Amino acid sequence: MAAQKSAQPAPSSTRRSEKSRRAIYGAALALVGEVGYPRTTIEGIAARAGVGKQTIYRWWSSKADVLLEAFLDLSEQASRDAGPEYEFAIPDTGDLAADLKAVLRLTVDQLKDPRFEIPSRALAAEGVVNEQLGRVFVTKLLEPSLMLYVDRVRAAQEAGQVRPEVDPRIALELWVSPLAQRWLQHTGPISYEYTDTLVDYALYGIAPRTR
Amino acid sequence: MAAQKSAQPAPSSTRRSEKSRRAIYGAALALVGEVGYPRTTIEGIAARAGVGKQTIYRWWSSKADVLLEAFLDLSEQASRDAGPEYEFAIPDTGDLAADLKAVLRLTVDQLKDPRFEIPSRALAAEGVVNEQLGRVFVTKLLEPSLMLYVDRVRAAQEAGQVRPEVDPRIALELWVSPLAQRWLQHTGPISYEYTDTLVDYALYGIAPRTR
DNA sequence: ACATCGAGACGAACCGTCTCGTTTCATTCA
DNA sequence: TGAATGAAACGAGACGGTTCGTCTCGATGT
Numbered sequence: 001m002a003a004q005k006s007a008q009p010a011p012s013s014t015r016r017s018e019k020s021r022r023a024i025y026g027a028a029l030a031l032v033g034e035v036g037y038p039r040t041t042i043e044g045i046a047a048r049a050g051v052g053k054q055t056i057y058r059w060w061s062s063k064a065d066v067l068l069e070a071f072l073d074l075s076e077q078a079s080r081d082a083g084p085e086y087e088f089a090i091p092d093t094g095d096l097a098a099d100l101k102a103v104l105r106l107t108v109d110q111l112k113d114p115r116f117e118i119p120s121r122a123l124a125a126e127g128v129v130n131e132q133l134g135r136v137f138v139t140k141l142l143e144p145s146l147m148l149y150v151d152r153v154r155a156a157q158e159a160g161q162v163r164p165e166v167d168p169r170i171a172l173e174l175w176v177s178p179l180a181q182r183w184l185q186h187t188g189p190i191s192y193e194y195t196d197t198l199v200d201y202a203l204y205g206i207a208p209r210t211r
Numbered sequence: 212m213a214a215q216k217s218a219q220p221a222p223s224s225t226r227r228s229e230k231s232r233r234a235i236y237g238a239a240l241a242l243v244g245e246v247g248y249p250r251t252t253i254e255g256i257a258a259r260a261g262v263g264k265q266t267i268y269r270w271w272s273s274k275a276d277v278l279l280e281a282f283l284d285l286s287e288q289a290s291r292d293a294g295p296e297y298e299f300a301i302p303d304t305g306d307l308a309a310d311l312k313a314v315l316r317l318t319v320d321q322l323k324d325p326r327f328e329i330p331s332r333a334l335a336a337e338g339v340v341n342e343q344l345g346r347v348f349v350t351k352l353l354e355p356s357l358m359l360y361v362d363r364v365r366a367a368q369e370a371g372q373v374r375p376e377v378d379p380r381i382a383l384e385l386w387v388s389p390l391a392q393r394w395l396q397h398t399g400p401i402s403y404e405y406t407d408t409l410v411d412y413a414l415y416g417i418a419p420r421t422r
Numbered sequence: 423a424c425a426t427c428g429a430g431a432c433g434a435a436c437c438g439t440c441t442c443g444t445t446t447c448a449t450t451c452a
Numbered sequence: 453t454g455a456a457t458g459a460a461a462c463g464a465g466a467c468g469g470t471t472c473g474t475c476t477c478g479a480t481g482t
Contacts (some may be wrong), residue, residue, distance in 0.1 A: 015426055015482070037340055041471060052428045057473065125339035127396060128332055129248055134397050142398065153417075166417045169399075170389070170408055174417070177392040178384035184395075185338060186345050187353065188380075197381055205416030206364075206377045206385070226447065226461055252436060263463040268438065 016059070023049035024056060025070035029119060032067060037122035042066075064126040064133050071119045072140060090152040096161045097199055099152065104175060104195035111183050111190060124184055146172055174202035222269055234260035235267060236281035240330055243278060248333035253277075275337045275344050282330045283351060301363040307372045308410055310363065315386060315406035322394050322401065335395055357383055385413035 027048035031040040042063055046053045060066045091099050110116060123141075127134030146169075153168035162171070175198040182188040238259035242251040253274055257264045271277045302310045321327060334352075338345030357380075364379035373382070386409040393399040 013425065015424090017427065017481095020427075042473085043471060046428090050428075052426095052430080053473080054429090054475085055427065058426080121339055124396065125336045128336035128339065131397060138396055138398050142396070146398075160419065162417050163419055166412070167408065170405070171412060171417045173389035173392065173409075174385050174412055177388040178381070180392055181384065181388040185335065185349055185353070186342060187349050187357075194381070197378065198384075201377070201382060201385055201413070201416070203416050203418045205412075205414050206373050206382045207414045208371065208374055209420075222461090224460065226459090228446085228462065231462075253438085254436060257463090261463075263461095263465080264438080265440085265464090266462065269461075 017055075020049065020051050020055055021059075024051060024066065025073050027051075028066050028070045029074060032122055033114070033118050036118070037067075037125070040067075062133075064123070064130060067119060067126075068123055068133065068136060071123060074119075075141065090148050092152060092155055094159065096152070096156040096159075097203055100149075100175060100199045101196050104179065104199065105192050107179065108190055108192060108195055111179075121184070146176065149176065171202070175199055227270070228266075231260065231262050231266055232270075235262060235277065236284050238262075239277050239281045240285060243333055244325070244329050247329070248278075248336070251278075273344075275334070275341060278330060278337075279334055279344065279347060282334060285327075285330075286352065301359050303363060303366055305370065307363070307367040307370075308414055311360075311386060311410045312407050315390065315410065316403050318390065319401055319403060319406055322390075332395070357387065360387065382413070386410055 024045060027045045028040070031044055031048060035044075040063065042053060042056055045051075045063075045066065046056055056066065060069070090103050093099055123133075123137050127137040149172035150168040153162055153166070153171050156162040157164055157166065157168070162168075175195065178198055179190065179195060182190050182194075188194075235256060238256045239251070242255055242259060246255075251274065253264060253267055256262075256274075256277065257267055267277065271280070301314050304310055334344075334348050338348040360383035361379040364373055364377070364382050367373040368375055368377065368379070373379075386406065389409055390401065390406060393401050393405075399405075
């Protein structure tokens with residue numbers, strides 16, 4: 001379960017200090033939350049963690065890389081805390097619209113949780129400009145969540161609630177992307193009413209229903 | 212037409228050197244294109260523009276601010292080049308789906324134009340993390356384009372092609388946001404087929420059409 | 423034993439501020 | 453009209469401060 005290995009680091013060794021690793025994660029997340037991403041420095045993280053700078057440079061390639069792993073660790077920890085065998089998934093009550101609305105409401109709450117907001121904003125921003133990091137961010141954090149929607153949409157297709165020729169991977173973007181963009185770029189407010197509306201539009205379209 | 216005034220700067224005066232301003236815009240855009248945003252520095256811009264650092268600090272508050280105005284200037288210039296009285300708008304042939312698909316295809320092309328890609332990526336990224344700049348970016352660049360969709364959707368509503376209770380500002384996000392997210396976060400490929408599909412899903416929904 | 427550890431010195435790069443003379447330009451006055 | 457004037461912006465770059473990433477140090481711990 002543990003041991004994320006990044007691309008380049010891998011100097012070698014099992015002598016690595018677990019205590020330092022955790023202290024670095026904690027310091028990085030704390031600093032980003034307190035002073036923001038741009039003013040979070042490697043030197044600051046090292047000092048706060050009570051660690052030599054070399055210990056950071058030995059195992060990570062950049063500030064963004066440290067924060068990415070710290071955030072991945074936080075996410076894993078959070079999902080472990082949510083229950084030992086609780087696997088997050090989208091409910092299937094048979095009513096696709098209701099299920100999607102329920103999950104999106106949870107997402108809205110999570111997007112507003114300050115514990116997640118600043119680090120994920122920082123990572124998303126870095127990913128926009130740094131394609132390599134962006135791909136890791138998307139692959140490890142975003143894509144797994146999106147696949148849950150793919151599964152749920154496929155189930156709905158089998159239940160005849162979604163047209164069979166619809167591509168689930170594109171369909172999910174009809175509600176995920178608008179929410180993501182409003183959050184990321186501050187292009188509009190985020191509310192339960194908003195996400196409910198998105199689901200309705202996505203399912204039934206904006207054209208008149210009786211053609 | 213000229214004279215963008217930023218929020219704070221305003222030291223005073225009409226003695227401002229137009230030549231320096233343009234040289235700074237050019238240097239900023241060139242550097243961002245060549246070495247990327249993070250390695251573009253104020254000192255670098257000043258040197259490249261043949262300008263003293265103070266001249267930059269006098270008129271702009273940050274690297275992001277310089278680049279934002281440079282990009283705004285580039286956009287204005289581009290739309291002037293596109294024709295003296297050519298006002299960009301969404302066509303209205305009476306066929307909403309076709310009109311949207313046509314405009315989105317143009318957008319796809321533009322998103323892949325390297326002249327725009329790197330600076331707008333950099334600005335979008337900065338806007339994610341820097342809310343103040345983000346709002347200017349959204350207000351001055353993004354929102355005006357989105358309003359064109361609002362107008363077109365409203366026309367479609369009057370023509371009975373879109374349900375009257377639909378909120379046009381939310382409707383447009385069904386095709387704009389997915390495209391924006393794929394581009395910004397590299398979450399998927401961008402193609403004409405993709406945007407065509409988005410329009411179809413948005414207009415008619417993903418649920419079976421005959422209920 | 424030996425690689426990693428905490429600590430911090432080191433030069434380089436930029437930061438943002440601050441003088442320098444120099445240039446530019448609106449105003450003043452011949 | 454058209455030279456002289458003076459204030460503000462200008463190019464250049466020195467300056468101290470911060471952070472970078474690299475590099476020694478013993479000390480630690482496995």
